[in-house]
Structures are given as structure tokens and as C-alpha cells.
Amino acid sequence: ISVTGVQTCALPILPEIKGPTLGWQVAHWIETLLCHGPGDIEGEPIAFDSEFLSMIVRAYTVAPKTGRRYIRRYILSRAKGRAKSELAGELVCAEALGPVQFDHWATAGETSWWGYEYEKGEPVGVARARPFVRCLATEETQAGNTFDNVFFMLTDERSKITSEVPGLDVGLTRVYFPGGEIRPSTASNSAKDGGKETFAVFDETHLYVLPDLKRMHRTVRRNLTKRNGWSLETTTMFEVGAESIAEETFRAIEASKARPDTVFDHREGPDPDSDFDWDEDDQLRTALAEAYGAADWVDIESRIADIRDPTSEKADSVRFFLNRAASSANDIVPIVQWDQLEVDDEPQAGDVITVGFDGSDSDDATGLVAVRGSDGLTWPLGLWEKDPSVKDWKVPRHEVHQRVAETMATFSVVRMYCDPRLWETDIDEWAALYGDKVVMRLPQSDKRLWQAASRFVTLVNAALQTLERDDDEPPAFAERICHNGDPDLRRHLLNARRKRVG
Numbered sequence: 001i002s003v004t005g006v007q008t009c010a011l012p013i014l015p016e017i018k019g020p021t022l023g024w025q026v027a028h029w030i031e032t033l034l035c036h037g038p039g040d041i042e043g044e045p046i047a048f049d050s051e052f053l054s055m056i057v058r059a060y061t062v063a064p065k066t067g068r069r070y071i072r073r074y075i076l077s078r079a080k081g082r083a084k085s086e087l088a089g090e091l092v093c094a095e096a097l098g099p100v101q102f103d104h105w106a107t108a109g110e111t112s113w114w115g116y117e118y119e120k121g122e123p124v125g126v127a128r129a130r131p132f133v134r135c136l137a138t139e140e141t142q143a144g145n146t147f148d149n150v151f152f153m154l155t156d157e158r159s160k161i162t163s164e165v166p167g168l169d170v171g172l173t174r175v176y177f178p179g180g181e182i183r184p185s186t187a188s189n190s191a192k193d194g195g196k197e198t199f200a201v202f203d204e205t206h207l208y209v210l211p212d213l214k215r216m217h218r219t220v221r222r223n224l225t226k227r228n229g230w231s232l233e234t235t236t237m238f239e240v241g242a243e244s245i246a247e248e249t250f251r252a253i254e255a256s257k258a259r260p261d262t263v264f265d266h267r268e269g270p271d272p273d274s275d276f277d278w279d280e281d282d283q284l285r286t287a288l289a290e291a292y293g294a295a296d297w298v299d300i301e302s303r304i305a306d307i308r309d310p311t312s313e314k315a316d317s318v319r320f321f322l323n324r325a326a327s328s329a330n331d332i333v334p335i336v337q338w339d340q341l342e343v344d345d346e347p348q349a350g351d352v353i354t355v356g357f358d359g360s361d362s363d364d365a366t367g368l369v370a371v372r373g374s375d376g377l378t379w380p381l382g383l384w385e386k387d388p389s390v391k392d393w394k395v396p397r398h399e400v401h402q403r404v405a406e407t408m409a410t411f412s413v414v415r416m417y418c419d420p421r422l423w424e425t426d427i428d429e430w431a432a433l434y435g436d437k438v439v440m441r442l443p444q445s446d447k448r449l450w451q452a453a454s455r456f457v458t459l460v461n462a463a464l465q466t467l468e469r470d471d472d473e474p475p476a477f478a479e480r481i482c483h484n485g486d487p488d489l490r491r492h493l494l495n496a497r498r499k500r501v502g
Contacts, residue, residue: 019064022100022125023057028116029098030090033161037086037149043158049294052087055265059232060100067102067123068228070261073221075205075233075249077266079291080320081298084234088135088201089149091232095199096133096175096182097165099125114164131180132227134200134220138186138207146203147184150175187212195223200231206238206319208245217245237268237319240327240335241494250325267293269322278314291322332453332496333460341463342485345377347411355381355407355416359395359423362386366395367492368403370411376463376480380489381407397426408434417442453496 027048036044048056059074078084094100099112103126106118118124135147153159154170162168167178175182187210200220202208208217221231238247252258269291272278276287284307285300292298307317315326327334347353352373359366368381382403387393407413416434418427420441431439442448463481483489 019061020067020121020123021057021061022102022123023053023060024122025099025112025116025118025125026060026091026094027053027056029112029114030094032114032116033098033159033164034090034093034153035156035158037089037152039086042152043156046090049296051267051294055087056091058263058265059230062102062123067105069102069230071263072224072230072259072261073233073263074230075235075246075262075264075266077235077237077246077264077268077323079267079269079323080236081303082292082295085145085203086149088146088203088232088234089153092133092135092146092150092182092199092201093153093161095128096131096180097127097161097177099127100199101126101128128198129179131198132196133180133182134197135182135184136186136200136202136216136220137184138204138213146201147182150182185216187216195219196227197223198227198229200224200229202231202233202245205233205235205245205249206242206247209242214245237266237323237325239315239319240325241331241491243491243494247325266323267291268324271324272314272318272322288321331494332498333457333493335490335494337460337464338483338490338493340467341460341482343377343482345375345482345484347372347377347379349410350412352412352414355413357404357416357418357423357427359400359419359421359426361422362392362394365492366400368400368407369489370407371481373414374480376459376482378481378483378489379486383488383492401426401429404430413438415440419444 031046031048034046036042036046055074055076059071061070062068063070076084076087103124106120106122106124108120110118110120110124112118112124135150137147151170151172154162154168154175156162165177167176169176173184197220200223202217202220205217208214223229224231233245233249235246238244238250240247249258249262250264253262253264258264269287270276272287276283278284281304284304288300288303292300303321306312307321318324318326327336347370353370354373356369356371357367363386365386366384368383369378370381371378382400384395384400404416413434416430416439418430418439418441420427421444427439427441459481
């Protein structure tokens, strides 16, 4: 679908702007009382472009009878350098001090104290009672891009708001004002402050990949429900397989599992692998202009220079500047290729299989993976991962032994290749039970690992080529690999990276 020129990857997640909204007056309040944050145009008056104005109007829609807000979670996905963090900072100021809470329906000729002229019947907003606004950052050592903008806009004398709010106390680590506060937080302290948020900004959620950041995201979003609050998430499109908050949200919406009060507002450029020639500057220039949309102030030429830098990776440039999801150039297999090999099939008792075993003791994952000989169907037999909530967690070896026994009893296992490190005694036991011609020890070796990984990549590429053939010729043995879409196998495959040595 397309709304005001914003592309949404055919996902039905960007509702039309209709019905009453506080957005027009919120935008007018920002343009009237604030100035641009730090940067090339710092201190200058704010004038929203059509896309960001549409975003504000949409985000503040309210119910026709009750004035209750509709949107609880708004994800804004735009290319790098689109001023997403500055917009977030402007909305932080508005949520703290501006007309964001429905109060009544306007009468004819009604005007706000800062000069906004309401239409008759338009919802009238007032400042929230005791707002608590949180700006979430990813690192301890910085307040975050959003709060940097807030600090500037609430201290620079070119912002009229500085003279309109008595008692405004702006510091580098918090903002206090009569009845409320704005606070930057990181994962280490966001869960310690009472959980009374009315609004929260999660900046750059494509970087929220660590468990602590994900817990912070869940905790703060849960806190918002206590006071009928909402959140804004800004992001550039994610690295596929990194399992960031941005990717998890996109996948949930793609699978129609997102709540109806969630909006994923996304704009991207054309596909460099099919829609235009990446190596032609004129075509790249047009593609970038499409990706940045209404932001005609963006320096496209500097983006092209960055992309053409010999040290720049294409996958990163596609994500940053075209705002398209992309796999890392260091992925052993691009996830889009792996996903193409999914089949609607499940293993059956008696199947002839080969098993791979990689064990650990406490800090790493332990797994059993099977490959069926007839068609290369690949799936996990068992996976044991460290539980961060359990102190001194260790792999439950009895469960691993039980799964190995079940596998041997259910399938016809012709080989079980084992990495023996930390599991030498266990593997000796399996060899005694099932035969040393079945249970094979493969000590770790960089050369052996590289050879096996290279064969795997070759096998995936060959299997993909069979999908493109028009004939009905069955794939050769060396072209057979597929999987049943198991998410754990997919996740672990995406953790496999190429590493340059020497």
C-alpha cells in the first residue's frame, strides 16, 4: 500500500489518516515554540515536510466520541540521516509540555494560548498531568541522540519554549519541570525507576540485539500500559538475522501477529539487484532520491561518495541509504537464500540420516542436527542454550544422552560426526553403544571447518540453481539440501560469520 508516498513493503500496517487528531496542533506547537536541534541548521525554525507531518497527524489520531488515542506503538523506519532522532526529540518535548492529552471538542473561534486556531469540533489538547518521558539509549557512555536534541531545544534561547515554562530545569542527565520529568536511560538503569512512563522513545532499534536491550524494551513498553502511554521507535532497516527489535517487529507484522494499535511506517528505495544498476551513478542517484522522499535537503552526492568508498560494503550501504533489509556480507549464507530452500516436509521414523553434534559445557550452545540422505532435509534434533537467568547454568548432559538414544532408536543413523572437545568420555560411550564406524570423532581444525563450510555454501548454491530450472529433472545428489523452516536452526545459521584471518 502507499500513503502520502510512503512505501510499506505491501504490508497493511500504515492506516489512512482519517477522523479527529491532535496531530495538527502538536505539529503547530512544535513549529511555533521549538527550534532545530544541533547540526547544520541548529537554532533555525522548524517546518515539517509532508512525510513527518503525516506521521504526527497519524500518531495522534483519537476516537471520535471519547478522544482516546488509537496508536500505542509507532515504528518510524527511514534511511540514515533522515533526522529521525531530531523528530523524536521534538515529540519528547511535546509529550512533556505540549497539547498531547485530549481535553474537549473545540467551539467556533477557539484559539490556543500559542496561536493555533481550532476548527469547530476539532479535539483540543492539553499538557499531560505529571508526564514521565523516557529517552532510551543503547550505551552507558552517551545520553543518546534523542536526548541531545531535547537538551538543545529546551536550552537554546531561539526556542520560545524556554521563556514559556517557569521552573524548567534542564540538565545533562535529566529535565525537570513542574509536575514532570524527561530522563535518558540505558539498559542498566531503565528498570530501576518506578515504571511510570507516559511516553518513551527507542532510538535506532535495529541496534537492539543484546538481551539487556531487549529486556529494557519489553520492560518500558509494559510500563507504558499503566498510564495509557505510547512509544515511538526510530530505526534504519535491520541486518537480516541479527534478531534486533526492529527485525522481530517487522517479522511479526509480516506474519499478521502485531497488535492493531501498532504502526510500522516505512519508506525504502528500489531493489539494487533487480530495479536499477547499482554501479551507475545516475541510477543510484535516482534510487537514493526515492529512498529519502520528501527530505529533499539531504545531500545525495555525499551519500554516493560514501557508497563508492572502497571500504564500504554494499550490504551496509543498502541498509543505511536505501533503507532496505540486507544480510551482512560476512554471513556464510544469505538468509534470503536459506529461506528459499524451505519445504513442507517432516522427517519420518526410519529415515536414513547423518547426525552432527557440537557440544559445550556452560557458555555456548550444544546441538544435534540431522540431514536426511534422500533429499538433504536438515533439521535440529536437539538444542540446549545457556539460560542467563540461571546462575552457574550447565548443559543437562542426561538430556543430551536421552536425545541421542531417541535418535538412534527412531532413525537409521549411518554417521554421527562429533566435535569431541569437552565431550570425549560421552562420545566414547556412544561409540561403544552404537559402533565406532557410526560415531565419528572430528577434532577441531580451522582447515577442516573451512572445507566443510565451503562445501555447505556450494551445496546451497547448487540447490538454489535447481529451483530456477524449468525442466523436471530431479536434482543431483550434490544439489540436495532443504529444510523445514525450523526457527532455531535459522537463528543459529545466521550466527555463522566469515572471518578474515591474517
